[in-house]
Amino acid sequence: MSNRTVLHGIGVSAGTASGPVAVVTPAVGIDEHEPASVDPEADGERIRGVLQDVSASLSARAEHANSDASKAVLEATAALANDKGLIRGVDKELKKGAGATKAIHDAVEVYAAKLRKLGGYMAERVTDLYDIRDRATARLRGLPEPGIPDMAEPSVLVAHDLAPAETATLDQNLVLGIITEAGGATSHTAILAAQLGIPCAVQVKGIAEAIIDAPSVALDGGVGEVIVSPNESDVAELEERSRRRAAALAGSSGEGATRDGHKVKLLANIGTAEDAEKAAKLDLEGSGLFRSEFLFLDREAAPSVEEQAETYTRALRAFGDRRVVVRTLDAGADKPLSFADLGEEENPALGRRGLRLSQAREDLLTDQLEALAAAGQAVPDAELWVMAPMVATVEEANWFAERARAAGLAKVGVMVETPAAAIRARQVLEEVDFASIGTNDLSQYTMAADRMQGELAELLSPWQPAVPSMIRETCRGGEATGKSIGVCGEAGGDPLMALVLVGLGVKSLSMAPGKVRAVRAALRLHDFDTCRQMANFAVDARTAAGAREAVFNLADPVLKDLL
Incomplete structure (x- = not known):
């Protein structure tokens, strides 16, 4: 024992x-004793058959997924198993003389390197690619799949x-x-x-x-x-x-507010109409992030205005008169769309993604804004807010705001994900009605650390003093212009960090629906002045560990039971 x-x-x-x-x-790995390929064409056909079997198996699993978002991930992984680029890579390795399992391994490594370079959503898919590799390898070896x-x-x-x-x-x-x-x-x-x-x-x-x-x-x-x-x-x-x-957690219900009544809206992050319908049944105040890109990914053509409008209408109808904040298409070189390929870029994570793609393909944005406006008209009691991702300049904010308002959308905002937008928040906010901070990307760009690389988790912590400093600058811009600032990154779902964010001036927090109760309970344990003191400690700390410790020491002892 x-x-x-x-x-x-x-x-x-x-x-x-x-x-x-x-x-x-665990994954079984390469067959170290397999012979080199002497018939690349026949071996290629065999591997294609195995990859098709893996794809079919993943598609079958998708039918039993525990959420619509999970189903979408599985369907995308199933499609990746039949990706032509992957299959071409396998054929290339076989022609070099590699055995079947080594050909898959080496082809996947080449493909994975390309995805990592793309960053963002595509970097996340490296895990999917390795899963395909491991399942295919096990089938080729006649061993149990991982x-x-x-x-x-x-x-x-x-x-x-x-x-x-x-x-x-x-x-x-x-x-x-x-x-x-x-x-x-x-x-x-x-x-x-x-x-x-x-x-x-x-x-x-x-x-x-x-x-x-x-x-x-x-x-x-x-x-x-x-x-x-x-x-x-x-x-x-x-x-x-x-x-x-x-x-x-007992009694954690109703509106979000500190112990002395300072209001903080508690909202849900969602990705599909089905997510909206499930989240709307919970005790929360709306959705602070509807990731609309799930409508666009893994398609040969963009969804029609009618299809988009139907999805947005379902989400708005589910929440009734509660707020729903829709992020316009967040795609581009890091989430390539077959119908909106802008070509290869040297550093796609810093390239034409988010609003930059919308500026290059204005037709996609025009259709999306038309669909959102139609949904708003179909649900007149809805509180529909619309925001653009990856905004860095005043000109970009103005460009988006003009088009959104021309489409008939009343509440227009931007995402703050870049240090540029945070530092110049006052000027950016003069062009729009609100801003929402994406703490995941803001941390990534502030700390120059890929958020998908687990080894950099310490650098990516929202407790890194530079990150709350960026958030403070954003909130100061909100105070100067009278505009609302929200957070829709993972940091908003941390009960301790939520107190800091509120102290910095954040007015709403959007998170995974299951985290709302704990955050609401944490807020009600503390008054607003304590939250502001916590925020000052987080910004002034020398290290991330020091920031968290200083804030934790100020917190009500009951809070540790929520973490």
């Missing part, structure tokens, strides 16, 4: 869990990382918690675990070795603590933490 071991990672989904270990079957084992009892999943195909079909009744060695705060695994309310810790180094022969494991998904072979007192402490968390 293993000795008791305590490990630490990054907590990405609050809550506690303990139970037996269920180890996700994935979640059959679970006879509720257990804690442990894996190097979880592919979207696995996270999308998790059974909440059997998965008590999730622990991974890889991943980051914005990975598929982290986001889905938070949506499902499953405690989760990522970047837990050494977990694979530590659980060998371990009978059980325990974790605190709020702080990222993992205990291998916990003793009775460990389990009792975790159960007590769960009890205290439930008590802290």
